[in-house]
Amino acid sequence: ASLGRRAGRVRRRALRGLRRALLRSHYRVQRLLPLDSGRVLFTVEGDGGYGGDPAALESAVRDHAPRVRTAWATRPELHHTLPTATRRLVPGTAAHLTALARSAYVVTDRALVPGLVKRKGQILVHTPPGTPLAYAGLDLQDRPAAARDTDFARLLEGVDQWDHVVTGDRHSTLTYERVLPGRYRTLEYGRPRADRFHTATPQDVAVLRDSLGVPAGAVAILYAPAPRDYRRTPVRTLDLERVVRRLGPRFVILSRTVRPDGEPLEAASDRVVDVSAHPDVMALCLASDALVTDFSPLMCDYAGLDRPIVLHAEDREAYAAARGLYVDPWTVPPGAVADSEDELIEIFAGGRWCGPRATRLRAAFRDRFCPHDDGRAAERVVRTVLLGEFAEPLAVPPARRRPVPAAAAAPETPVVSLPPQPAVF
DSSP: OHHHHHHHHHHHHHHHHHHHHHHHHHHHHHTTSOOEEEEEEEEOGGGOOSOHHHHHHHHHHHHHOTTSEEEEEOOGGGGGGSOTTSEEEOTTSHHHHHHHHHEEEEEESOSSOTTOOOOTTOEEEEOOSSOOOBOOGGGGGGOHHHHTTOOHHHHHHHHHHOSEEEESSHHHHHHHHHHSOOSOEEEESOOGGGGHHHHOOHHHHHHHHHHHTOOTTOEEEEEOOOOOTTOSSOOOOOOHHHHHHHHOTTEEEEEOOOOOTTOOOOOOOSSEEEOTTOSOHHHHHHHOSEEEESSOTHHHHHHTTTOOEEEEOSOHHHHHHHHOBSSOTTTSOSSOEESSHHHHHHHHHTTGGGSHHHHHHHHHHHHHHOTTOSSOHHHHHHHHHTSOOOOOOOOOOGGGOOOOOOSTTOOSSOOOOOOOOOOOO
């Protein structure tokens, strides 16, 4: 019996080796065939499902370049997240390698696309993960806690494959061009993933809130702190149940925190909803009425919604020392600042979270980090990369930045919408 099991393992290893060899040969053959200019392949970090900047760009391709076919590589269990018009591919299969070899365009948020041997004429569009408030790229070489096991040589190999990098603001452009140096062209057109903030309707927001269990009329606070690379255990600086008890029945907290693999979710109540496993952070932003965060780049996306942002952190010095900061939010806050849990409660109970000073701070922060967001960032990228139309980065006038209003702050009278405007070129 033991010999039989051993022989079975040997056969399985041999079959896996043969399969890998056949797939490598298949990929080499496919790379000899012409590129298909009517095909775009999308792939995201962790072979994840439909979301983020790549999803916004995929939707824009179908809207503005309908003759171009799109395909998305992800795990089979996530295929249900993809639009029906998008071809589903399983990473590592022959179909996926064919798309990897012959697609004229590849869109990804990965630094390095696994298995890709970039061909002459193949165009790779990279979408960075967010606004770099903390150190990134080569600057992490002196930050071992934040860098973890980053292979900087491999990182630069990936950068060498990029043709276009999509950014949302001048700070992101200058930072990425310095810490991720390459021959790519930066498309400072706004954040494609934030287009939803301008195209969603109040009805869309109501559906999202209902799906999360947010009661009608409640103020939903999204709590989304940044991960702590320098800690082995998660940071728990807020007693969320105490916060909602003190604030009263009008408030609900949506808690999105990063945990080590395998750690259970927080015990949720009817007023503290654990959304840590929710796949779509942009949907959580739309469903909420305010954001509480510390150093998370999410605040730069959220500012485009023009909804209140409150800062809270009790380990500012430790975070800055371990991670390094390009922008300290406490020096240019997007809203009210709380130095303790009690002060955070007072900010919401006393109305400072949405007061005039918080509004002025948010407006300045929004002008700095969301100058191009108007719901058409993905369209601008598609028109530039796929259709060959030239676009210059252009600050969008405030009158054209009209995100969907928060549910708890929705006006009783109908909102007068501006007529649709063409993309700015």
